[in-house]
Amino acid sequence: MLVGPDTFRRLCRARELLAEETEQPLTIREVARRSRISPFHFIRQFEALFGLTPHQFRIQARLDRAKRLLATGGHSVTEVCMEVGMSSLGSFSNLFARRVGATPSAYQEQARAATEEPGVLPKQLFPGCLTLMGGLPASAFRNFREASAAAAPVECGSVRQGAAYANQTHEHHG
Amino acid sequence: MRIKLTSIMVDDQDKALKFYTEVLGFQKKHEIPVGEYRWITVVSPEGPDDLELSLEPNANPAGKTFQQALFAQRIPATAFEVTDIAQEYARLKERGVVFTAEPAAMGAVTIAVFSDTCGNLIQLYQPI
Numbered sequence: 456m457l458v459g460p461d462t463f464r465r466l467c468r469a470r471e472l473l474a475e476e477t478e479q480p481l482t483i484r485e486v487a488r489r490s491r492i493s494p495f496h497f498i499r500q501f502e503a504l505f506g507l508t509p510h511q512f513r514i515q516a517r518l519d520r521a522k523r524l525l526a527t528g529g530h531s532v533t534e535v536c537m538e539v540g541m542s543s544l545g546s547f548s549n550l551f552a553r554r555v556g557a558t559p560s561a562y563q564e565q566a567r568a569a570t571e572e573p574g575v576l577p578k579q580l581f582p583g584c585l586t587l588m589g590g591l592p593a594s595a596f597r598n599f600r601e602a603s604a605a606a607a608p609v610e611c612g613s614v615r616q617g618a619a620y621a622n623q624t625h626e627h628h629g
Numbered sequence: 630m631r632i633k634l635t636s637i638m639v640d641d642q643d644k645a646l647k648f649y650t651e652v653l654g655f656q657k658k659h660e661i662p663v664g665e666y667r668w669i670t671v672v673s674p675e676g677p678d679d680l681e682l683s684l685e686p687n688a689n690p691a692g693k694t695f696q697q698a699l700f701a702q703r704i705p706a707t708a709f710e711v712t713d714i715a716q717e718y719a720r721l722k723e724r725g726v727v728f729t730a731e732p733a734a735m736g737a738v739t740i741a742v743f744s745d746t747c748g749n750l751i752q753l754y755q756p757i
Contacts, residue, residue: 456727458744460703463729467701503727506644506746515640523690556665579664581689585636590663 456503465490466504469497473509474516480540483509517541518554525559526566526576532559634670636683637707638692639747642669645684648746652724653709655682673709687748696748703729705742705752714739714755 458466469490472481481489486509487497502508507515517539524535536547536559552558557565562580569577578586639645646669649655655671658681662668666688670681687693699706711717714732718741722728729750730742738754745751 456722456725457731458727458729460729463703464701470697500727503725504744504746505748506641506648519690519693576690582664582666582686583689584638584685584692585683587663587666587668587685591661591668595659595661595668 456500458500458504462492462500463504465492466501469501469509470505470512473513476520476540478540480513483513514550515554518551521547521551521559522555522562522580523576525563526570526580527574528563528567528570532563535559633679634681634683635707636685637745637749638685638687638696639745639749640687640693640696641747642667642684642686645669645745645747646671649682649684652721652726653745684747693748700748700750703742703750706749708740708752708754711753711755714741714753717741717753 469486469492472486472489473483475481483498484494487494490497492500498508501512505512521535521539524530524538525532530538532548533544536542536544539547541547541550548559551562555562566577566580569579571577646657646660649671650657655673657669658672659670660667666686669684671684672678672681687696696706718728718732721743726743727746728741728743730740732739732741732753732755734757738756740752740754742750742752
């Protein structure tokens with residue numbers, strides 16, 4: 456699919472509208488209308504461009520905001536739930552736990568423990584560019600040939616896959 | 630000093646891994662859990678097998694703002710070289726990839742731009 460400049464601009468604007476933090480969020484149909492795209496094409500094009508349907512994108516934006524609010528402190532889980540526009544605490548907690556892997560209260564506890572400076576997001580939960588590198592095992596820094604030569608314990612299948620690929624490559628070039 | 634690793638911020642690591650391997654055709658080298666996220670790298674089957682692209686979680690709000698601003702301004706986050714851009718364009722379109730610019734000659738290269746569905750525009754280029 457080729458998306459022209461006008462449609463591209465409209466879809467980017469729609470993404471902003473969907474992420475807006477307002478008390479009465481627009482319906483997807485209304486966002487489509489404001490984007491001057493039919494609802495059917497709007498959903499289809501939005502998903503093709505951003506990898507999420509408008510609804511999924513809005514949910515993700517709410518969860519991201521919830522994580523920030525929980526991590527910076529000062530809000531109870533119930534307040535965060537209301538703040539991100541969800542009316543049912545149970546639904547919010549279930550959704551949050553399913554997507555984030557921890558309940559909102561567990562996440563908040565984790566964030567409190569990791570916070571070094573009040574009001575500043577903890578790096579562990581909000582990593583910046585390449586900061587994950589500090590938590591890697593030594594095997595992550597071996598290249599394919601080294602990884603395949605080493606009989607070191609492997610943490611995940613992907614490293615083994617990498618080693619297999621190294622062998623193929625080696626044979627190919629050999 | 631060597632260039633052995635580069636990275637691209639992605640809004641969802643699962644989605645990114647699927648797109649970069651199954652759609653673009655890169656191969657996964659690492660997938661290692663680090664806290665809530667994972668260290669995921671891919672390599673190109675056509676390129677040096679120890680030059681990795683890290684699919685970085687775009688968790689930091691500053692990163693998200695930057696990424697969304699670049700995207701909205703139609704600025705590619707990175708570029709990949711191809712040997713036959715017309716063929717890649719056809720192959721990726723066939724796989725449902727959204728292009729914002731079809732192949733066009735620009736000086737010493739022919740370029741095309743597509744969305745990686747993870748918040749980035751990617752430029753393909755073929756040197757003339």
